[in-house]
Amino acid sequence: MGNPSGPPFDPDDPDRARRERDTEPIPRIDPDDPPSAYGPGPYGGDPDDAGYGGAYAGEGRSSRAWARDPDGFPDQPISEDELAGLRSDATGMAPRRVLPLEDEPSSLVARYLFPTERYRGEWKRHWIHLTTPIIVGVAATFVLGYLSGFLAGRDVGALTTVAVLLWFGVMGWVAWRVADWWYDRFILTNKRVMVVAGIITRQVAMMPLTRVTDMKYEQSPTGRALNYGTFVLESAGQEQALRVIKNLPNPNELYLRVVEEMYEPQAVEARLGKEADEAKADDGA
Template sequence: MTDSGAGGSGDKKDTEPLETPSPRAPSDGPAPGAESPTREFQFPPGVAAPGPPAAAANDIDGVRFDDSPAGGLLSGVRAPAVPDVPSPISARYLFPTEKYRGEWRRHWVHLMPWYIIGTLSTFIMGLASGMLTKWDNENRDTALSVTVIVWLLILGFVGWKILDWYMDRFILTNKRIMLIQGVITRSVAMMPLGRVTDMKYSQTPMGRMLNYGEFIIESAGQDQALRNVPHLPNPNELYLQMCEEMYEPEAVDERMAEPEEDLIPEEAPAVPAKSDGT
């Protein structure tokens, strides 16, 4: 008997070659463990398959999509649209050949100091009136009348500031930006977009919470009629719109010319009821 080592050869045995397994024919029956084969449901003749659910109108209200390759910086979901027609306050300052892009009033925080003055004056007037009614002095009625008159004058001045805020407009067209101020004495500051050399906006922590900012616009001229514009609402959207107007005016014109795409599909026709033959 001969032992074979690690590299030696042992006794030779005759082995039969293994047969290649034949492929199994596909079966129409269910797979093992499955209760029934998977089949596609067929609708009866004359009944149309239901389509995808229609999007709710309130879910896409105010949303507009732009799939054009020249959509500009504001492609995709857009910011709330501005009025297509200028207000009577700003229409008188536009000439026929320029294209109106929008107008904005200052943020309501611009009136915050006057709100505080009106509230404090009302509180002080009430406190002073209560103290004056306790006086046993012949000048009490006069002092009370003077207090009320001063309070009414302060409220009238606050109302004037609110009217001034309402009349002010920041206007953007395809050729220039304008700032209109004043009620009786009007001031109209204008700067062509072609002369804007630098523009930025800044937001304080309060401005970021309430969504307002201050715009600082630089031009090539020495004397600038329009430079600092504080308390403008939605500064980021306004900044992008102004930049697009300066650098991609063709894209803006193309987008304005396109009609809005209808995102709500028409209602599907009613499915007729199946007759049972009786």
């Protein structure tokens, strides 16, 4: 009997096979079933196949790793070529990555991280941040040293003592600024950016990566020559505890690291996981 809602059935219709193929239902894939349950092809478990079958096993002959979402379903594939460009030891035209100061957070930073937060790195500000105290310290040494020698030749011991004490005061201020620079850290995790500063009065500012709506860095001619810059973070909120961060080293590489963490977190996890596996393999060898 023909189909009342369509054209009559014609066994000699040359387009009948094509229509039946186009309307063939797409098989549903249960992630709990073994790949071999679907047979060969793009949905099956043929190890020679470069489709989904090899991907469900983790990594097939296609050399493609799959990033998974929390529910276990495959997300977008990450190829070996993409992973090679993300490795810190990549050569050629791949961008050079900024390495953390340590593999694990320092004691100064660890106290501000919660257990489920993944540490990505911490950086001190560029040494240009110490330009003013260094210039003041050098100038004070020459000026007060000359003044002390001049006063000592005129038998005015009291003024000489004042000049020496003044020099100690200036050098104490310089040492304080250097220590403050040492404890000032920019921190990146998989959830936020932070700045920890201060020796006696500690200041901790942070911004979640999900709240960052815009980010840029600026470099003056001197900054381009010495490789430092100023980061500006924009957020949806009006009041921001962390917006302008001055004198950060390697701004281009640091910018790429933050943007990668914001937009390609699966790629970061895949790269770090592969580097950890390679390190274990080297230790075992």
